[in-house]
Amino acid sequence: MNIENRASPSIVVVDYGMGNLRSVQKGLEKAGCRATVSSDPSRIESASGIVLPGVGAFRDCMANLVNSRLVDPVLGAIEENKPFLGICLGMQLLLAVSEEFGTHEGLGVVPGRVVRFDRNKNLKVPHMGWNRVHFSGPSPLFKGIPDASYFYFVHSYYADPDNSDVVSGWTNYGIRFCSSISTGNIFACQFHPEKSQHWGLKILENFGNIVVGQKEG
Amino acid sequence: MTGGSGELARRIIPCLDVTEGRVVKGVQFVNLIDAGDPVEIAEEYDRQGADEITFLDITASSDRREILLDVVKRTAETVFIPLTVGGGVRSLENIRELLKAGADKVSINTEAVHQPRFVREASLKFGSQCIVVAIDAKRVADPNGKPSWEVYIYGGREPAGIDAVQWARQMEEYGAGEILLTSMDRDGTRDGYDIDLTSAITETVSIPVIASGGAGTLEHLYEGLVMGGASAVLAASIFHFREFTVQETKEYLHSRDVAVRF
Numbered sequence: 001m002n003i004e005n006r007a008s009p010s011i012v013v014v015d016y017g018m019g020n021l022r023s024v025q026k027g028l029e030k031a032g033c034r035a036t037v038s039s040d041p042s043r044i045e046s047a048s049g050i051v052l053p054g055v056g057a058f059r060d061c062m063a064n065l066v067n068s069r070l071v072d073p074v075l076g077a078i079e080e081n082k083p084f085l086g087i088c089l090g091m092q093l094l095l096a097v098s099e100e101f102g103t104h105e106g107l108g109v110v111p112g113r114v115v116r117f118d119r120n121k122n123l124k125v126p127h128m129g130w131n132r133v134h135f136s137g138p139s140p141l142f143k144g145i146p147d148a149s150y151f152y153f154v155h156s157y158y159a160d161p162d163n164s165d166v167v168s169g170w171t172n173y174g175i176r177f178c179s180s181i182s183t184g185n186i187f188a189c190q191f192h193p194e195k196s197q198h199w200g201l202k203i204l205e206n207f208g209n210i211v212v213g214q215k216e217g
Numbered sequence: 218m219t220g221g222s223g224e225l226a227r228r229i230i231p232c233l234d235v236t237e238g239r240v241v242k243g244v245q246f247v248n249l250i251d252a253g254d255p256v257e258i259a260e261e262y263d264r265q266g267a268d269e270i271t272f273l274d275i276t277a278s279s280d281r282r283e284i285l286l287d288v289v290k291r292t293a294e295t296v297f298i299p300l301t302v303g304g305g306v307r308s309l310e311n312i313r314e315l316l317k318a319g320a321d322k323v324s325i326n327t328e329a330v331h332q333p334r335f336v337r338e339a340s341l342k343f344g345s346q347c348i349v350v351a352i353d354a355k356r357v358a359d360p361n362g363k364p365s366w367e368v369y370i371y372g373g374r375e376p377a378g379i380d381a382v383q384w385a386r387q388m389e390e391y392g393a394g395e396i397l398l399t400s401m402d403r404d405g406t407r408d409g410y411d412i413d414l415t416s417a418i419t420e421t422v423s424i425p426v427i428a429s430g431g432a433g434t435l436e437h438l439y440e441g442l443v444m445g446g447a448s449a450v451l452a453a454s455i456f457h458f459r460e461f462t463v464q465e466t467k468e469y470l471h472s473r474d475v476a477v478r479f
Contacts, residue, residue, distance in 0.1 A: 022293065022317070023319060055344050057344060119423055124424060126345065126425070128425050129448060130226040130268055130478040131223070132224045154299075156345075171224075172224050194297060197263070197297050197298050200297060
């Protein structure tokens with residue numbers, strides 16, 4: 001039983017009513033992880049790793065997280081140093097404040113703001129499609145993935161952390177923006193690994209390995 | 218080229234016209250030739266390096282929805298690139314079902330014309346990122362020589378009496394995240410995209426536009442992206458009949474300095 005647990009860590013994909021989580025779960029499974037989609041706080045508390053996905057508007061995501069009583073379990077998991085992966089809105093929610101449709105508070109795990117792409121730069125917004133992620137240094141999340149690989153993005157806002165040391169990847173779209181975060185056991189990507197073909201699946205596999213390593217360590 | 222878009226790759230999107238769970242390709246929306254199983258074809262395009270897949274359910278009668286949902290579900294199990302599904306999307310419930318089955322975006326056409334409010338409600342409920350508005354446009358003869366296009370609905374069978382450029386702008390305001398623009402005049406002809414139409418729309422809206430209808434050569438795809446300013450090109454027959462693979466298409470575009478993903 002221990003062997004099975006080691007081989008397939010239990011990852012909970014947090015379900016708070018924001019978008020389709022099936023592909024995130026499928027991607028984790030394809031990468032060899034045991035993944036459950038759940039909105040049950042006790043499942044989150046007992047998980048070895050947490051994935052927080054999210055699509056739509058920041059305000060709605062945060063409101064749903066609050067209404068589902070999932071803020072404390074998610075923050076608790078992060079405080080316990082459990083591996084955490086935020087995807088798209090799930091990354092933006094880590095920040096302190098968002099400027100989407102007024103000013104809204106996020107989880108505040110990462111100091112900084114969530115800001116909009118500047119339409120005046122003749123940019124199509126949302127930033128939709130495949131763009132390169134330039135790694136700012138080695139990260140266990142990017143193990144085995146060539147620098148400047150393409151990942152699938154769809155978003156109109158991006159995270160702007162106060163401390164650029166937490167930025168693990170940059171992407172160019174009008175400006176250079178933070179497309180991934182890595183600090184301690186907190187990982188996040190603005191792009192969708194579950195929609196980014198083989199390199200995306202590799203990220204989910206890497207996250208699974210981080211969770212296994214953590215459990216064994 | 219779109220200014221300032223940095224390294225964002227232009228997207229190549231094979232489109233599968235699906236009826237009763239099988240892939241067909243319409244020539245000017247009639248004359249259907251069966252070309253295979255949608256899940257297998259989607260997997261093949263994924264292997265070739267397609268950036269997205271689009272399914273258009275061209276029958277979409279209510280009793281066929283279960284078949285479509287099953288196709289979407291099976292595709293999403295094995296294909297890890299974005300999947301757009303359109304055809305007969307009329308309600309928030311339709312959208313919810315498709316997203317739940319594994320679609321990443323849904324494309325709305327006729328119902329948007331009947332009830333523009335539907336697009337607003339859908340984008341508020343599910344987010345603009347998953348709401349594509351499909352516009353079928355046909356050139357209107359103009360004595361002054363200034364081209365204009367009219368929106369058609371019901372799979373291109375009925376004129377809606379709306380100007381396509383105006384309509385695209387309105388749909389952007391209503392929260393559409395993307396426009397799938399099909400030239401009715403060119404669809405199935407293999408004469409190339411209607412570049413005037415494509416650039417008229419890409420210059421009007423600031424959301425991404427997918428050019429569709431008429432691609433017969435790789436040069437046509439280049440024209441749609443570079444002269445038309447489209448963020449993505451959608452094509453069916455040139456891929457279905459294996460004239461070119463997606464990989465070959467990208468090699469060609471790359472050789473002409475268009476940013477594509479390999």
